[in-house]
Amino acid sequence: MIRTTVSASREYEVITGSGLLSESGKIIRSVAPNAIKALIVTETNVAPLYLDKVKAAVQAEGFEVYEYIFEAGEESKNINSIAGMWGVMAKAGFTRTDLVIALGGGVTGDMAGFAAASFLRGIDVVQIPTSLLAMVDAAVGGKTGIDLPEGKNQVGAFWQPSVVIEDTDCLLTLSDEKFTEGMGEVLKYAFIMDLPLYEFLRENASRGIAIREDAWLKEKIVGMCVADKADVVSNDEHDNGRRQxxxxxxxxGHVIERDSGFSKLHGVCVAKGMGIIIDACEGAGTLAAEEAQKMRDLIKAYGLPVDDDITPEAAVSGAMNDKKKRGNTLSIIVVNKIGTSEIRKMSPEEFKSFLEGAKR
Ligand SMILES: NC(=O)c1ccc[n+]([C@@H]2O[C@H](COP(=O)([O-])OP(=O)(O)OC[C@H]3O[C@@H](n4cnc5c(N)ncnc54)[C@H](O)[C@@H]3O)[C@@H](O)[C@H]2O)c1
Ligand SMILES: [Zn+2]
Structure with missing residues (x-):
């Protein structure tokens, strides 16, 4: 078991390890000594797998348990689901000392977090992520919210959890595709800030996504990513600098994802996006050819693509429509040495010629 502390506007632990769902009641009681009621938010794929276990663990600690189960998928990430959660809590007479438990992937965590952030102007939330993407990314750092028809994650709040419980056994029921997608974010941490994680992933590259059958390895990899995310969030909670x-x-990656009408998985698009930036850094002569090749090989070893047929023009115009742009410049993250990264401000024209200079 690995315990990582996040020191944001609130300090909390992320506990990562095998078999933690059965311990979830005790862990939650330790951070919510006075709570009486708990709303477990989950969805139709995760509920049949893990709801009973968590519910029993939480009830054993004396919590009065309520449930809100929504239809799995990004399509549910809207205000109707949030209103449903508010309704259950209001009817049951939840008070400021009661809490919400998010059990599921990033969609569940973002929504349950937002419902908790807004109900009675903010009650506690416990995150129990069950997908790899949610364990290494979404559940840590306090970003919560929902989508609008106009765009993803358009409404939300920063709302840090009281504790994050990551039972790595849950990754065994994830589809190969979803596990592979999560590896896109894992590789990202290795490249931008974590040389030991990079070396570790390289040592185990021949196993590919079969690494998830090794409990020790899985705990170690997820734990390293959590430590990275915790480090970044602790230094830049509100996304003004290093969190970028x-x-x-x-x-x-976002442009590719959006152009596919969100039919391509996020982590897969991120892998493509990383491959494209790696090529551009190599072309600009700031990243050594050998390092660039090692990075591409590692991405491929874990079953992810490194390129896409998107043109530099399409990438630039798509990026300019993205909310992440500030003014007329883009903040592009570049890796010129494995394990370190920097933010480079580029005008659209500079970004276009940067992409056009790509080697390969
Ligand atoms: N808050 C943040 O900082 C942050 C960061 C990254 C992504 N996100 C958000 O997270 C969402 C994506 O997360 P996601 O990929 O986990 O999506 P998700 O919650 O839709 O889960 C993906 C799929 O995996 C299934 N699933 C989850 N855990 C499972 C398990 N253990 N066994 C079997 N199936 C399981 C789900 O039912 C779903 O079909 C997006 O909405 C994105 O905006 C948020
Ligand atoms: Zn991502």
């Missing part, structure tokens, strides 16, 4: 480095591969 987590966008490595995301500027172009």
């Amino acid at each position: 480095t987590l966008n490595f591969g995301h500027t172009v």
Whole structure:
């Protein structure tokens, strides 16, 4: 078991390890000694797998348990689901000392977090992420919210959890595709800030996504990513500086994702986006050819793509429409040495010629 502390506007622990769902009641009681009621938010895929276990663990600690189960998928990430959660809590007479438990992937965590942030102007939330993407990214750092028809994650709040419980056994029921996608974010941490994680992933590259059958390895990898995210969030909770480095591969990745009508998985698009920036850094002569090749090889070893047929023009115009742009400049995250990254401000024209200079 690995315990990582996040020191943001609130200090809390992320506990990562095998078999933690059964311990979840005790862990939650330790951070909510006076709570009486708990709303477990989950969805139709995760509920049949893990709801009973968590519910039993929480009830054993004397909590009065309520449930809100929504239809799995990004389509549910809207205000109707939030209103449903508010309704259950209001009817049951939840008070400021009661809490919400998010059990599921990033969609569940973002929504349950937002419902908790807004109900009675803010009650506690416990995150229990079950997807790899949610464990290494979404559940840590306090970003919560919902989508609008006009765009993803358009409404939300920063709302840090009281504790994050990551049972790595849950990754065994995830589809291969979803596990692979999560590896896109894992590789991102290795490239931008974590040389030991990079070396570790390289040592185990021949196993590919079979690494998830190794409980020790899985705990170690997820724990390293959590420590990275915790480090970044602790230094830049509100995304004004260093937290932006987590966008490595995301500027172009988002454009590819949106152009596919969100039919391509986020982590897959991020891998493509990283590959494109790696090529551009190599072309600009700031990243050594050998390092660039090692990075591409590692991405491929874990079943992810490194390129896409998007043109530099399309990438730039798509990026300019993205909310992440500030003024007329783009903040592009570049890696010129594995394990370190920097934010480079580029005008659209500079970004276009940067992409056009790509080697390969
Ligand atoms: N808050 C943040 O900082 C942050 C960061 C990254 C992504 N996100 C958000 O997270 C969402 C994506 O997260 P996601 O990929 O986890 O999506 P998700 O919650 O839709 O889960 C993906 C799929 O995996 C299934 N699933 C989850 N855990 C499972 C398990 N253990 N076994 C079997 N199936 C399981 C789900 O039912 C779903 O079908 C997006 O909405 C994105 O905006 C938020
Ligand atoms: Zn991402």
